[in-house]
Amino acid sequence: MADGEAIEASDPGVGVVETRSVTLFTAADPLQLDSGATLGPVTLAYETYGTLSPERDNAVLICHALTGDAHVAGVHAGKDDPGWWDDFVGPGRVFDTDRHFVICSNLIAGCSGSTGPGSLNPATGRAYGLDFPMVTTADMVRAQRALVRHLGVTRLRAVVGGSVGGMQALQWALDYPDAVASCVIIASTTRLSAQNIAFNAVSRQAIMTDPDFHDGRYAEHGVIPHRGLATARMMAHITYLSEEGLQVKFGRSLQDRDRVSYGFDRDFAVESYLHHQGTKFVRRFDANTYLYLTKAMDYFDPFPDAAAAARALEPVGCNFLVCSFSSDWRFDTSRSLELVQTLLRHDKHVAFQEFRTALGHDAFLLDVPAYKATLKAFLDRHGRAR
Amino acid sequence: MIPDAAAPELRKDQRHVFALVPRGARVLDLGCGDGALLAALVEHRGVRGHGVEIDDDRILDCVRRGLSVVHEDLDEGLAVHADKSSDYVILSQTLQATRDPRRLLHKMARVGHASVVSFPNFGYWRVRLSLLFRGRMPKSPQLPYAWYDTPNIHLCTIADFDDLVRAEGFVVQRRILLNGRGNPMRTSFMAGWRASSAIYLLRH
Numbered sequence: 020m021a022d023g024e025a026i027e028a029s030d031p032g033v034g035v036v037e038t039r040s041v042t043l044f045t046a047a048d049p050l051q052l053d054s055g056a057t058l059g060p061v062t063l064a065y066e067t068y069g070t071l072s073p074e075r076d077n078a079v080l081i082c083h084a085l086t087g088d089a090h091v092a093g094v095h096a097g098k099d100d101p102g103w104w105d106d107f108v109g110p111g112r113v114f115d116t117d118r119h120f121v122i123c124s125n126l127i128a129g130c131s132g133s134t135g136p137g138s139l140n141p142a143t144g145r146a147y148g149l150d151f152p153m154v155t156t157a158d159m160v161r162a163q164r165a166l167v168r169h170l171g172v173t174r175l176r177a178v179v180g181g182s183v184g185g186m187q188a189l190q191w192a193l194d195y196p197d198a199v200a201s202c203v204i205i206a207s208t209t210r211l212s213a214q215n216i217a218f219n220a221v222s223r224q225a226i227m228t229d230p231d232f233h234d235g236r237y238a239e240h241g242v243i244p245h246r247g248l249a250t251a252r253m254m255a256h257i258t259y260l261s262e263e264g265l266q267v268k269f270g271r272s273l274q275d276r277d278r279v280s281y282g283f284d285r286d287f288a289v290e291s292y293l294h295h296q297g298t299k300f301v302r303r304f305d306a307n308t309y310l311y312l313t314k315a316m317d318y319f320d321p322f323p324d325a326a327a328a329a330r331a332l333e334p335v336g337c338n339f340l341v342c343s344f345s346s347d348w349r350f351d352t353s354r355s356l357e358l359v360q361t362l363l364r365h366d367k368h369v370a371f372q373e374f375r376t377a378l379g380h381d382a383f384l385l386d387v388p389a390y391k392a393t394l395k396a397f398l399d400r401h402g403r404a405r
Numbered sequence: 406m407i408p409d410a411a412a413p414e415l416r417k418d419q420r421h422v423f424a425l426v427p428r429g430a431r432v433l434d435l436g437c438g439d440g441a442l443l444a445a446l447v448e449h450r451g452v453r454g455h456g457v458e459i460d461d462d463r464i465l466d467c468v469r470r471g472l473s474v475v476h477e478d479l480d481e482g483l484a485v486h487a488d489k490s491s492d493y494v495i496l497s498q499t500l501q502a503t504r505d506p507r508r509l510l511h512k513m514a515r516v517g518h519a520s521v522v523s524f525p526n527f528g529y530w531r532v533r534l535s536l537l538f539r540g541r542m543p544k545s546p547q548l549p550y551a552w553y554d555t556p557n558i559h560l561c562t563i564a565d566f567d568d569l570v571r572a573e574g575f576v577v578q579r580r581i582l583l584n585g586r587g588n589p590m591r592t593s594f595m596a597g598w599r600a601s602s603a604i605y606l607l608r609h
Binding site for chain 2 (some may be wrong): 051338360367368389393396
């Protein structure tokens with residue numbers, strides 16, 4: 020990728036961007052949820068990069084993962100932090116903003132500008148907290164669909180997502196087959212395993228048993244359940260990395276000391292690293308959102324049986340790209356192959372590739388050259404107007 | 406005769422495989438490489454085609470061509486492919502590089518109604534003479550590798566393949582033998598010597 024690096028050195032990417040927001044549903048015209056409940060008003064925070072073509076046929080939707088947000092690329096004015104997938108989005112990059120109009124929105128139930136448990140509940144005049152209705156992946160996608168239409172787009176060239184974002188991408192293809200030309204599902208699965216659900220359950224327990232949780236009304240008490248949320252993040256973070264990756268990075272090296280303390284200090288570098296990850300996370304993420312989004316993951320199961328899969332896939336005509344990573348044990352390659360098998364059995368057009376890397380589940384966010392090459396080739400090929 | 410000038414971009418041996426596949430068939434190409442054959446079948450024959458390939462760079466080539474391609478190791482099985490999901494399963498110049506060719510032929514019979522198998526003939530006269538007179542493992546444009554560094558771990562002759570096909574109960578519907586120039590032979594006289602490679606159409 021020597022060429023790519025040479026280009027990126029002089030390439031500022033998408034530059035300064037801003038998060039915008041739009042109210043797509045109101046109390047009078049609410050969003051219908053799978054649970055039967057309704058939600059209104061609904062505001063989505065979103066960013067866009069590149070220019071929508073006059074034919075409005077070059078839009079690509081990126082779906083963010085569990086703890087992502089709408090800020091995919093570029094920087095906000097006066098700030099240094101680039102978006103969470105900055106390396107992938109910009110002129111000449113994987114999501115080539117010279118060709119594509121790229122959209123990303125914060126999920127409903129999110130905590131980065133979209134309507135979620137921290138928003139004001141019009142019925143009570145205070146924050147929803149746990150009164151926020153349960154939302155599913157299909158609900159999230161329904162809200163995104165309203166945003167996409169608001170932006171003047173009726174058909175997306177591609178819907179792309181990693182991990183939980185991949186679940187949304189698949190849901191898009193199933194629910195709006197006429198609106199999706201191609202669908203990219205990375206390091207994801209069609210359903211959580213018992214082990215996946217177990218990890219989510221422990222994360223939620225950590226949050227809900229924190230003394231500062233106050234049944235989700237912690238904001239009104241002027242606190243946040245930081246211990247529970249940090250613990251949830253620390254545990255989840257282990258599942259995002261591979262054993263080999265952790266071993267290479269930390270091994271048994273000690274943190275700021277020459278010998279073990281024979282006490283309960285953070286002796287090992289890996290302990291210190293996880294602590295740092297937990298602390299950093301608490302500053303930017305909401306505990307209630309973590310509960311809602313992990314629950315939506317648990318419920319996701321678009322192909323509960325063969326008949327349901329056949330029904331769901333019958334109208335789907337898009338091209339699929341499915342990617343997995345050899346050291347990902349959160350959603351390992353066999354999970355992607357289950358999806359590929361289902362797609363092939365219903366005669367769908369699907370490219371599947373497993374990439375060799377020690378970067379674990381997080382690899383989907385990172386610079387894995389073969390992965391970036393395939394993703395770019397697929398988007399350039401199937402991203403063409405037809 | 407070289408069939409079907411509609412696919413001039415293909416290698417000579419691929420053109421014969423191409424010609425065996427009828428319009429609109431469902432095709433699974435195992436070890437599809439850069440996807441040239443599959444792309445030609447999709448474009449000129451309107452087939453519903455899927456490929457299987459193990460090499461990253463070649464998968465990338467297939468994605469660039471817009472093909473449906475699955476990263477899979479043929480030695481591990483064809484687990485994602487349903488029984489009889491293809492009309493034609495193609496194994497072009499790949500059989501000799503697999504760990505268990507017999508098992509693979511049976512897997513192909515599981516997923517398809519017919520198999521198209523092509524392979525280099527290790528009984529070709531140049532190969533025989535090379536071994537006889539040079540006393541070393543033969544090399545040729547078709548078999549360019551040194552013995553210690555070759556992916557071709559299960560080379561066979563046409564007679565060997567005929568034996569296997571008979572023993573395993575496969576039905577040979579057609580056999581095309583190509584001479585050293587890659588052209589089909591008119592007679593099967595001394596075929597085991599004269600053919601540099603062979604293409605079999607097996608029915609299941």
